[in-house]
Amino acid sequence: VKLLITGGGGFVGARLARTLLARGTLAGQPLRSVVLADQAAPPADLLADARVSARVGPLLGQCTALADEGFDGVFHLASAVSGECEADFELGLRSNLDSTRALLDALRARQQQGGPAARLVFSSSVAVFGPDASVPLPPVVADDTLPAPQTSYGMQKLVCEHLLADYSRKGFVDGRAARLMTVTVRPGRPNGAASSFFSGIIREPLAGVESVCPVGADVRHPVSSPSSAVAGLIAVYEASREALGGRLGLNLPALNVSVGEMLAALEQVAGPAVRARVRFERDERIAGIVANWPSGATAARAARLGLVPDASFEAIVRQYIEDCRARPDAAQTLKGLG
Amino acid sequence: VKLLITGGGGFVGARLARTLLARGTLAGQPLRSVVLADQAAPPADLLADARVSARVGPLLGQCTALADEGFDGVFHLASAVSGECEADFELGLRSNLDSTRALLDALRARQQQGGPAARLVFSSSVAVFGPDASVPLPPVVADDTLPAPQTSYGMQKLVCEHLLADYSRKGFVDGRAARLMTVTVRPGRPNGAASSFFSGIIREPLAGVESVCPVGADVRHPVSSPSSAVAGLIAVYEASREALGGRLGLNLPALNVSVGEMLAALEQVAGPAVRARVRFERDERIAGIVANWPSGATAARAARLGLVPDASFEAIVRQYIEDCRARPDAAQTLKGLG
Numbered sequence: 001v002k003l004l005i006t007g008g009g010g011f012v013g014a015r016l017a018r019t020l021l022a023r024g025t026l027a028g029q030p031l032r033s034v035v036l037a038d039q040a041a042p043p044a045d046l047l048a049d050a051r052v053s054a055r056v057g058p059l060l061g062q063c064t065a066l067a068d069e070g071f072d073g074v075f076h077l078a079s080a081v082s083g084e085c086e087a088d089f090e091l092g093l094r095s096n097l098d099s100t101r102a103l104l105d106a107l108r109a110r111q112q113q114g115g116p117a118a119r120l121v122f123s124s125s126v127a128v129f130g131p132d133a134s135v136p137l138p139p140v141v142a143d144d145t146l147p148a149p150q151t152s153y154g155m156q157k158l159v160c161e162h163l164l165a166d167y168s169r170k171g172f173v174d175g176r177a178a179r180l181m182t183v184t185v186r187p188g189r190p191n192g193a194a195s196s197f198f199s200g201i202i203r204e205p206l207a208g209v210e211s212v213c214p215v216g217a218d219v220r221h222p223v224s225s226p227s228s229a230v231a232g233l234i235a236v237y238e239a240s241r242e243a244l245g246g247r248l249g250l251n252l253p254a255l256n257v258s259v260g261e262m263l264a265a266l267e268q269v270a271g272p273a274v275r276a277r278v279r280f281e282r283d284e285r286i287a288g289i290v291a292n293w294p295s296g297a298t299a300a301r302a303a304r305l306g307l308v309p310d311a312s313f314e315a316i317v318r319q320y321i322e323d324c325r326a327r328p329d330a331a332q333t334l335k336g337l338g
Numbered sequence: 339v340k341l342l343i344t345g346g347g348g349f350v351g352a353r354l355a356r357t358l359l360a361r362g363t364l365a366g367q368p369l370r371s372v373v374l375a376d377q378a379a380p381p382a383d384l385l386a387d388a389r390v391s392a393r394v395g396p397l398l399g400q401c402t403a404l405a406d407e408g409f410d411g412v413f414h415l416a417s418a419v420s421g422e423c424e425a426d427f428e429l430g431l432r433s434n435l436d437s438t439r440a441l442l443d444a445l446r447a448r449q450q451q452g453g454p455a456a457r458l459v460f461s462s463s464v465a466v467f468g469p470d471a472s473v474p475l476p477p478v479v480a481d482d483t484l485p486a487p488q489t490s491y492g493m494q495k496l497v498c499e500h501l502l503a504d505y506s507r508k509g510f511v512d513g514r515a516a517r518l519m520t521v522t523v524r525p526g527r528p529n530g531a532a533s534s535f536f537s538g539i540i541r542e543p544l545a546g547v548e549s550v551c552p553v554g555a556d557v558r559h560p561v562s563s564p565s566s567a568v569a570g571l572i573a574v575y576e577a578s579r580e581a582l583g584g585r586l587g588l589n590l591p592a593l594n595v596s597v598g599e600m601l602a603a604l605e606q607v608a609g610p611a612v613r614a615r616v617r618f619e620r621d622e623r624i625a626g627i628v629a630n631w632p633s634g635a636t637a638a639r640a641a642r643l644g645l646v647p648d649a650s651f652e653a654i655v656r657q658y659i660e661d662c663r664a665r666p667d668a669a670q671t672l673k674g675l676g
Binding site for chain 1: 427446470471472473481482483484486487488490493496497500501503504507508580583584585586588639
């Protein structure tokens with residue numbers, strides 16, 4: 001398999017690449033090469049693998065050249081995040097909508113020149129769902145809940161789902177859209193995503209740093225661990241069209257959990273001193289965005305692919321701690337554990 | 339009101355313009371000027387009205403100049419039709435998706451320069467609905483049925499609905515998407531729409547011409563008369579945001595009728611000799627597209643605006659005959675009536 005991962009330098013993309021390189025196969029075929037396309041260079045450990053190469057720069061300008069490389073498969077993860085898209089409307093249109101369209105058109109051009117249709121997994125988002133006066137948001141959204149995005153990010157993801165379904169119906173690509181839940185715990189620094197605090201309230205206290213939670217403890221949200229998200233993307237890639245059960249986007253499995261339950265899990269795994277580093281201070285901008293997100297999700301189609309939610313938020317916290325211990329800066333990232 | 343009608347030279351657009359010019363007001367304000375933008379020049383009777391001017395050419399290249407004219411309101415009806423979009427994928431993307439995006443971006447630029455947000459009614463379509471393995475199509479689609487387009491045309495309309503909702507949420511425009519049912523009886527020649535025969539099987543026999551029906555008599559379909567479609571577009575323009583009940587697209591009222599019932603109505607109004615000019619000859623391409631369309635629609639949100647379906651298909655046939663009698667070529671268009 002000759003594989004492209006857009007956003008391959010990002011957290012989920014790099015983790016996906018590591019997982020696939022360790023497996024050595026995708027859809028039963030040997031993984032021959034992996035191209036990581038991103039704005040920034042991918043992590044050094046990935047570049048050290050002889051199968052890996054990087055294409056650094058904005059995706060929009062690279063699509064035609066990328067398609068000419070003749071990939072068998074694509075994971076299209078590159079995206080501006082929700083907070084950025086809400087603050088900068090044009091950035092979101094360009095990074096999320098125009099780039100995806102350009103990638104689809106480049107792959108279509110190659111298919112129309114006689115090449116095989118590339119298999120493409122698009123990372124959509126639970127942010128496609130939201131409340132509208134005409135359709136109140138159910139507390140728990142399902143695969144077939146009517147999407148009504150309340151952020152530009154969610155709108156862009158939904159529009160790309162529909163573009164992908166139609167390019168697939170026409171045979172230009174073999175596309176599949178998987179809606180990621182909020183992936184937590186992300187390492188590193190807070191990013192522009194409105195959901196960034198769902199990682200921050202675990203990551204910062206474990207590093208010995210105070211963290212502010214911008215929403216109330218009763219806010220419920222569908223989350224998944226990084227490893228569950230990666231497993232979901234791979235399963236959606238490997239599924240037959242029949243097993244996927246349709247061309248529309250499908251939800252990946254969610255652990256539906258409240259902020260209070262997340263903090264209780266942190267305390268159970270890491271102790272009360274760590275938990276005590278989180279304080280609540282409402283941020284109206286963040287709280288307003290989150291209030292329009294579903295408080296939970298089901299994933300019936302993903303379940304039929306054998307995918308299950310994370311067992312508990314304690315397990316998610318433990319996964320993060322184990323991941324940190326494997327990193328060179330482990331002492332810093334887990335300084336709060338004492 | 340300074341008004342723009344894209345597709346203003348087309349059948350629905352010209353009829354809308356005539357209706358509004360006769361009323362002289364829109365949303366309680368005097369209609370000062372009406373600009374008709376279309377690929378071809380609008381009908382002469384419209385150009386004879388001092389309030390009317392034309393902008394002839396492809397919409398995509400005109401959007402910035404149009405937005406600079408500072409319209410209070412827009413009816414965006416310009417569109418490539420379903421059969422064309424299925425045959426020529428790039429034409430559909432350009433005419434339906436890129437043009438709408440360019441229009442929205444031009445109106446946004448003007449609003450961001452300090453102008454008021456234009457009110458914009460977008461003509462979406464019942465073709466947004468279709469069957470998918472994950473969501474079987476209900477026999478009758480409602481406002482909140484999950485769209486799963488099975489044509490590129492339907493996908494483009496749905497994508498534009500979501501763009502419009504987000505541009506409206508951000509305050510760039512005051513947008514409303516109204517899903518037109520199949521408008522029948524259209525005058526003139528068959529066009530590239532897969533639904534063209536829904537007019538042809540009435541229009542041609544009335545003109546004394548044989549007509550071929552490409553689908554079976556049991557095919558059911560949601561239709562509306564031209565005057566109902568125009569009344570729906572105006573009501574959606576004039577409704578308050580609250581009365582509209584949300585930002586998502588809404589169905590316009592449908593008369594749900596079978597091809598057999600349409601032909602029975604033709605016979606009742608025009609006699610058995612006219613009816614006998616229609617013969618059935620299955621066209622797999624057309625039948626395949628139509629099989630993926632809903633067989634009926636409800637329109638609860640439109641009903642709350644006071645909109646009702648046409649009373650009967652007989653009434654729709656009579657409306658067409660009366661319209662023909664007002665035309666200079668009446669003798670030709672009704673030659674079959676004897």
